[in-house]
Amino acid sequence: MTTLRPWLLLASALCGVPAGAATLVVDDDSPCPGAGTAGNPYCDIQTAVDAAPASGTTILVKPGTYQECVNAVDPDVKVVALVAEDPDPSATVLDGSLCFGTSTVVLGYGSSIDGFRLTLGDEGAITSFGSVSITNNLVENNAAQSSGGGIFADSGLESYSGPATINIVIEGNTVRNNTSERDGAGIWVSPRSSGTVDAVAVVQNNVVKSNHSSGVGGGIGGITQAGLGSTASLQITQNTVQSNIVDAAPGADTDGFGGGIWVSTSGPGQETITIDHNTVGAPLGSVDNNLRNTAVNNGGGISATVFAVDTAVHAIAMESNVVRRNTASVDGGGIELFVVGDSLTLPGRYSVLISDNDIENNTTADFGGGFLADVGTVNTSSRRNPTDIVGNRINNNFAGWGGGGGEARSFAEGGPRTFCGVSLRHNTVTGNTAESGDPDNPGFAGGFSLFTQADGAGIARIDAAYNTITGNTAEIGGGGIDLAGITSSNAGGNGTTLVEISNSLIENNTGFGVGAPPDPDPPYPGIFRLTLRSSDLSPNTEGPVESTLAAHRVDVCMPASTAAERAFPGIDSDNDVDGQDLLRLATAFASKPGAVHYNPLTDLDDDPDHVVDGSDLAILSASFGDTCP
Amino acid sequence: MTMGSAVRLLGVIALAAAATACGGGGGGSSDGGTTGGPQTGSFVPADPTPPPNSVSLQAGTHSGLVVNVNVAVTAVDDFFGTGFRIIYDPTVAQYQSFSSTGSFLRDPPFNASGQLDFRVDASTPGTLSIVATRLQNGQGNATGVDVAGTRTLLTLQFLMLKVSQTSPLTLPGSQREARDSQDTELPLTWQAGIFQVF
Numbered sequence: 133m134t135t136l137r138p139w140l141l142l143a144s145a146l147c148g149v150p151a152g153a154a155t156l157v158v159d160d161d162s163p164c165p166g167a168g169t170a171g172n173p174y175c176d177i178q179t180a181v182d183a184a185p186a187s188g189t190t191i192l193v194k195p196g197t198y199q200e201c202v203n204a205v206d207p208d209v210k211v212v213a214l215v216a217e218d219p220d221p222s223a224t225v226l227d228g229s230l231c232f233g234t235s236t237v238v239l240g241y242g243s244s245i246d247g248f249r250l251t252l253g254d255e256g257a258i259t260s261f262g263s264v265s266i267t268n269n270l271v272e273n274n275a276a277q278s279s280g281g282g283i284f285a286d287s288g289l290e291s292y293s294g295p296a297t298i299n300i301v302i303e304g305n306t307v308r309n310n311t312s313e314r315d316g317a318g319i320w321v322s323p324r325s326s327g328t329v330d331a332v333a334v335v336q337n338n339v340v341k342s343n344h345s346s347g348v349g350g351g352i353g354g355i356t357q358a359g360l361g362s363t364a365s366l367q368i369t370q371n372t373v374q375s376n377i378v379d380a381a382p383g384a385d386t387d388g389f390g391g392g393i394w395v396s397t398s399g400p401g402q403e404t405i406t407i408d409h410n411t412v413g414a415p416l417g418s419v420d421n422n423l424r425n426t427a428v429n430n431g432g433g434i435s436a437t438v439f440a441v442d443t444a445v446h447a448i449a450m451e452s453n454v455v456r457r458n459t460a461s462v463d464g465g466g467i468e469l470f471v472v473g474d475s476l477t478l479p480g481r482y483s484v485l486i487s488d489n490d491i492e493n494n495t496t497a498d499f500g501g502g503f504l505a506d507v508g509t510v511n512t513s514s515r516r517n518p519t520d521i522v523g524n525r526i527n528n529n530f531a532g533w534g535g536g537g538g539e540a541r542s543f544a545e546g547g548p549r550t551f552c553g554v555s556l557r558h559n560t561v562t563g564n565t566a567e568s569g570d571p572d573n574p575g576f577a578g579g580f581s582l583f584t585q586a587d588g589a590g591i592a593r594i595d596a597a598y599n600t601i602t603g604n605t606a607e608i609g610g611g612g613i614d615l616a617g618i619t620s621s622n623a624g625g626n627g628t629t630l631v632e633i634s635n636s637l638i639e640n641n642t643g644f645g646v647g648a649p650p651d652p653d654p655p656y657p658g659i660f661r662l663t664l665r666s667s668d669l670s671p672n673t674e675g676p677v678e679s680t681l682a683a684h685r686v687d688v689c690m691p692a693s694t695a696a697e698r699a700f701p702g703i704d705s706d707n708d709v710d711g712q713d714l715l716r717l718a719t720a721f722a723s724k725p726g727a728v729h730y731n732p733l734t735d736l737d738d739d740p741d742h743v744v745d746g747s748d749l750a751i752l753s754a755s756f757g758d759t760c761p
Numbered sequence: 762m763t764m765g766s767a768v769r770l771l772g773v774i775a776l777a778a779a780a781t782a783c784g785g786g787g788g789g790s791s792d793g794g795t796t797g798g799p800q801t802g803s804f805v806p807a808d809p810t811p812p813p814n815s816v817s818l819q820a821g822t823h824s825g826l827v828v829n830v831n832v833a834v835t836a837v838d839d840f841f842g843t844g845f846r847i848i849y850d851p852t853v854a855q856y857q858s859f860s861s862t863g864s865f866l867r868d869p870p871f872n873a874s875g876q877l878d879f880r881v882d883a884s885t886p887g888t889l890s891i892v893a894t895r896l897q898n899g900q901g902n903a904t905g906v907d908v909a910g911t912r913t914l915l916t917l918q919f920l921m922l923k924v925s926q927t928s929p930l931t932l933p934g935s936q937r938e939a940r941d942s943q944d945t946e947l948p949l950t951w952q953a954g955i956f957q958v959f
Binding site for chain 1: 841842843844845846875878880882884885890891892893894895896897898899901936937938939940942943944
């Protein structure tokens with residue numbers, strides 16, 4: 133026995149079922165056409181939509197199977213609430229097998245759909261424009277040639293004339309076994325904004341499973357696009373995303389990204405993407421590899437792109453997700469992040485935060501078993517475009533070439549004064565492996581692979597601080613950290629590259645604590661400096677630091693074998709704590725990762741919110757005037 | 762009281778109270794300073810009319826052997842804070858204290874605790890490590906000060922230990938910087954000066 137929704141029963145009873153009232157009733161067991169009343173329901177949904185006034189109608193659908201195509205947009209927009217009477221979505225079926233070239237349901241501009249099973253759609257199950265609420269549906273076994281095999285939700289700006297904010301809500305659905313020849317096989321969502329219209333999309337509490345895309349985003353795909361002066365945001369939260377696949381046609385280099393989730397920013401306005409509290413792949417404790425998401429290119433679990441140009445203000449945060457047992461055939465087994473900041477001038481900026489995630493047991497064929505963070509700026513002098521990878525647990529991942537735990541790349545291209553920075557702090561990196569089995573291209577960087585390159589007057593910097601990097605394995609070079617590339621060993625890199633490793637435990641790794649390839653002979657132009665500070669780099673099987681780094685290395689307060697020594701602060705790269713250090717903390721005071729004035733180098737304590745606060749100031753103050761012994 | 766203890770007491774008084782009227786040629790320094798009349802210390806700035814966009818050391822009040830040095834800022838927009846060092850000869854001068862009471866960083870509404878940080882470390886003789894800055898807020902919109910003319914950032918007090926001396930103060934170039942509220946380093950001119958005692 134199923135439980136019917138009591139409020140709907142009450143509404144029906146009170147309605148007296150006159151045609152054109154606030155609630156129309158549909159029952160496939162009723163004789164056609166019917167009148168939309170409780171006593172004489174319509175026999176199909178489209179008839180109810182056609183009969184509904186422009187807005188304000190609830191269409192209550194009785195359990196049954198409805199093999200039809202429902203369109204509430206053409207020729208006239210009808211703002212309707214499609215509600216399955218039975219809360220069990222399997223009881224009310226919308227069969228789209230006759231909807232050739234169109235979605236089973238097309239709606240939007242304030243409409244909603246709740247509680248259906250939508251299946252066999254030929255061009256996706258649900259297509260929506262403008263504000264929409266898509267809740268508690270079972271969306272399965274649909275296909276689409278375009279994006280959104282299950283659900284496609286777009287702002288529909290071209291025909292939009294509604295309120296100042298478009299709200300897209302996709303919540304509580306199960307979306308499985310859908311396919312798309314393009315992007316977002318399970319769910320595709322594109323909050324776009326323009327002029328005076330903002331857009332907000334929330335994808336929440338859905339189960340997105342076993343979908344298959346041939347573009348990007350095997351499970352979920354999303355893109356924000358804000359026009360100048362407007363804002364667009366996308367939040368993907370508390371979803372379970374498992375067993376999805378993204379592949380690509382041969383030679384389609386931009387496809388095959390994001391087995392579970394793919395997102396990107398794109399516009400000139402203000403855009404925010406948040407991916408938080410999702411389970412992407414196997415949950416914690418599970419060893420079921422069948423739950424992995426798979427990408428034929430990068431980002432087995434999640435692939436995220438920031439593309440910020442000129443005055444665009446873009447932010448992406450990935451927080452508190454479980455990203456486990458995913459697979460990428462190229463780079464970034466768990467997470468791939470690709471950032472481009474091009475010609476950014478105020479207010480233009482980007483910020484990226486990857487924080488407090490469990491990134492475990494992911495695999496990739498080449499670089500970044502746990503994650504790949506590929507960050508580059510072009511003609512951008514501001515240092516306030518942070519990429520912070522903070523407080524993650526990065527364990528037991530595998531890379532077939534470099535960066536078992538993860539690879540971070542910092543590129544500063546163009547000049548003068550272009551700056552690019554990546555910060556990795558407070559991460560736990562254990563049990564990761566870089567192994568190729570190929571003696572000609574041995575696996576390097578069991579824990580972190582750090583790659584910097586700067587052109588012209590550019591400065592590319594990576595900071596790795598307060599990390600615990602233990603028990604990782606590489607076949608060559610750094611078992612803990614390997615500097616996969618340094619300026620003077622990269623053709624085209626003639627700027628300044630800086631890597632600072634501080635306040636970290638790097639021990640019990642197979643390989644060197646910190647390693648790097650040898651310089652070529654003759655070297656390429658450019659400056660490279662490695663600063664090692666207040667870290668403990670032993671024991672590691674091959675020694676603390678590979679000899680290839682001797683010419684580039686500055687040691688400050690090394691080694692630091694006790695917690696007190698590792699806590700020795702200092703923010704700039706000299707060997708003391710003075711006014712310059714305090715000044716930098718002052719300008720970053722009260723900030724946290726993602727804030728415009730956050731400076732991860734000033735986050736000295738280990739509080740979980742990583743706010744630069746009085747605790748950090750106290751630590752710095754306690755050492756004010758100290759110098760390294 | 763023995764004569765010896767009286768002499769030592771006189772020396773302590775001279776050091777601590779700046780001997781404004783020690784007169785009579787007493788209070789001679791312990792390491793060869795000449796005597797012959799009331800001793801007066803002062804600070805001579807490198808440039809008493811500093812240029813725009815500069816941080817300079819300027820003469821403050823002085824009394825006997827006590828010399829106040831003002832750290833001044835001239836014509837700088839959005840001055841949020843600075844960290845720098847002063848190097849001096851610790852056999853010539855002894856750092857006593859600092860005051861931020863009249864600092865322009867305290868311009869309203871930034872005059873509450875938790876909004877400012879002034880600090881001077883003098884643990885290394887001959888070196889002062891100094892910070893004077895506002896603290897940013899959670900929104901990141903705390904502003905600096907648009908300094909018009911020359912205004913005082915903080916005041917340092919020294920006690921001269923030698924007489925008939927001149928001795929430079931320096932601001933080492935690699936250990937000084939000032940930043941605006943956007944955390945951008947301000948391109949400033951830095952000027953120091955000399956102590957003199959006669």
